[in-house]
Amino acid sequence: MGYRLVCIDMDGTLLNSCKQISKTTKASLLKAHQREVQIVITTGRVYIDAAYYASQIGLRSPIIASNGAYIRDQQSQQLIYQSLLHEKLALRILDICKRYHVSPNFHTPQQEYYGGIYLAIRWLVFCFRNWITGNKSSVKRKYVPNYRQWRRVFAKEQDRMIKCIIIHFNKEKLAKIRNELSRIAELEVVSSASNNIEVNYKGTSKGKGVEILARHYGIPREEIIAIGDNENDLSMIEYAGLGVAMGNALDFVKEKADYITDTNDNDGVAKVIDKFVLNS
Incomplete structure (x- = not known):
């Protein structure tokens, strides 16, 4: 049996601690892609950001973005799947954040809206780092x-x-x-780091996104293969025929994985590709 679809998380998995893809990892992924294996970036980030990193490798495969809420074919630009947070639901999330004096960050496939001075400073630092690294x-x-x-934003972006x-x-x-968000029946709530909560429409997950894309291409x-490191990767690790946890993954993710590779700073993704795709 050969693996035809490899779904890879970005932060903590594909990207090292410097938020870059190593030359070794790029080379292994490109070799697999040239063998007609679908190498699919599967991330909590927005589509346009994931597409940038895919282009750095030379990938033309589809992208699963925003924790499975948005799946697009890069070559044809066909929208394969989209799951929306409708206007009233977004307002309910905002109201909960407001009660706790916390500023949320809402995403469309191409844009991020954020509130609060902290996030404004955070994005300035992020943009400066990207400028330094050439992103x-x-x-x-x-x-x-x-x-x-x-x-106004929710009304304008209600379809995105x-x-x-x-x-x-x-x-x-x-x-x-x-805890409050989890009690709303229409929401799916996960985390990708100790300091965040990620919210999508109910039933949306990376695992569901992988399932939808696999069905689209007729791949059992x-x-x-699914590779990740955090809570929001767990659904796809459990769904895939071979679920892989990074060496730097959380312990409960490692417990659910079929295989544990090296860390994101030691080319853990490349080692999976070499072992199970290129040398199998």
Whole structure:
């Protein structure tokens, strides 16, 4: 049996600690891609950001973005799947954040809207780092200063809003927010780091996204590899025929994986590709 679809998380997996893809990893992925293996970046980030990194490798495979909420074929630009956070649901999320004095961050496939001074500074630092490293990702980012402006954003983007991420370093406050959000039947709530909550429409996940894409191409789950490191990767690791946890993955992710590779700073992804795709 040969693997025909490899789904790879970005942060903590494909990207090293410097948020870059190593030359070794690029070379292994490109070799597999040239053998007509679908190498699919599967990320919580927005589509346009993931597409930038795919272009750095030379990949033309589809992309699963925003935790499975948005799947697009890069070559044909066909939208394969989209899961929306509708306007009223986005407002409910905003109201919960407002009660805890926390500023959310809402995403469309091409744009990120954020509130709060902390996030404004964070994105300035992020953009400066990208400029230093040569990252020319064309993600648009816009600061939303107040509730009235958020209502306008939700009305304008009602057919494009696909994800919310809440970032805060007070873990107790985050836990309370997560508990409230989890009680809303229409929401799917996960995390990709200790300081965040990621929110999509119910039933949206990386695992579901992999399943949808595999069905689109007629690829059985036994011929799929999924590689990740965090909670939001767990669904695809469990779905794939070969679920791989990074060496730097959380312990409960490692427990669910079929195989544990090296860390993201030691070419863990390349080692999986070499072992199970190129040398099998």
